[in-house]
Amino acid sequence: EVHLVESGGGLVQPGGSLRLSCAASGFSFSSYDMHWVRQTTGKGLEWVSVIGKAADTSYSGSVNGRFVISRENAKNSLFLQMNSLRAGDTAIYYCARGLGDSSMDVWGQGTTVTVSS
Amino acid sequence: SFDLTQPPSVSVSPGQTASITCSGDKLGDKYVCWYQQKPGQSPVLVIYQDDKRPSGIPERFSGSNSGNTATLTISGTQAMDEADYYCQAWDSSTGVVFGGGTKLTVL
Numbered sequence: 001e002v003h004l005v006e007s008g009g010g011l012v013q014p015g016g017s018l019r020l021s022c023a024a025s026g027f028s029f030s031s032y033d034m035h036w037v038r039q040t041t042g043k044g045l046e047w048v049s050v051i052g053k054a055a056d057t058s059y060s061g062s063v064n065g066r067f068v069i070s071r072e073n074a075k076n077s078l079f080l081q082m083n084s085l086r087a088g089d090t091a092i093y094y095c096a097r098g099l100g101d102s103s104m105d106v107w108g109q110g111t112t113v114t115v116s117s
Numbered sequence: 118s119f120d121l122t123q124p125p126s127v128s129v130s131p132g133q134t135a136s137i138t139c140s141g142d143k144l145g146d147k148y149v150c151w152y153q154q155k156p157g158q159s160p161v162l163v164i165y166q167d168d169k170r171p172s173g174i175p176e177r178f179s180g181s182n183s184g185n186t187a188t189l190t191i192s193g194t195q196a197m198d199e200a201d202y203y204c205q206a207w208d209s210s211t212g213v214v215f216g217g218g219t220k221l222t223v224l
Contacts, residue, residue, distance in 0.1 A: 102207035
């Protein structure tokens with residue numbers, strides 16, 4: 001069964017850093033683009049970043065320069081290094097498998113990041 | 118930046134057809150997909166590449182995209198279809214873009 005499990009969320013102070021992980025199973029991880037998407041409580045979805053099969057990356061304007069996406073295919077793992085965190089980064093962070101046309105067909109359960117002093 | 122606009126809410130009676138729109142500049146030139154999200158759950162892809170259904174998605178879900186508007190249509194709407202629905206597309210300048218979401222109420 002195809003599965004994505006996020007971890008690494010928690011409470012962090014403004015200006016701090018956090019590293020999220022996403023463990024993939026049940027599919028050939030290296031063959032897919034992988035995305036991070038976030039959602040604030042009661043609000044809509046916001047795309048954060050994508051890493052392609054060739055490890056090419058792209059970021060939303062709101063996180064560009066602060067967040068770094070990476071992958072380790074040998075461990076079927078996706079990461080999001082989040083630096084210079086702000087209150088506005090508080091959200092549930094989902095990892096999702098990309099179909100290459102930018103749609104995302106498998107989503108994890110999400111991990112919660114809270115940025116607060 | 119590229120924006121996608123959805124109505125905040127749509128209501129439909131059980132068994133009737135629900136239509137949810139998504140508007141954006143020259144949206145018909147891009148692929149659009151749709152997600153369903155129920156409270157406390159992760160999003161589920163229900164339509165991709167404008168009109169394709171992933172495996173396991175009921176046939177009552179369909180999509181179209183032309184001009185500046187994409188539409189998600191749910192035929193014979195059921196109570197279990199009550200959820201938030203998000204459209205999404207890719208823009209070369211902005212990246213992945215989501216619409217603001219539409220709350221579908223079945224009453």
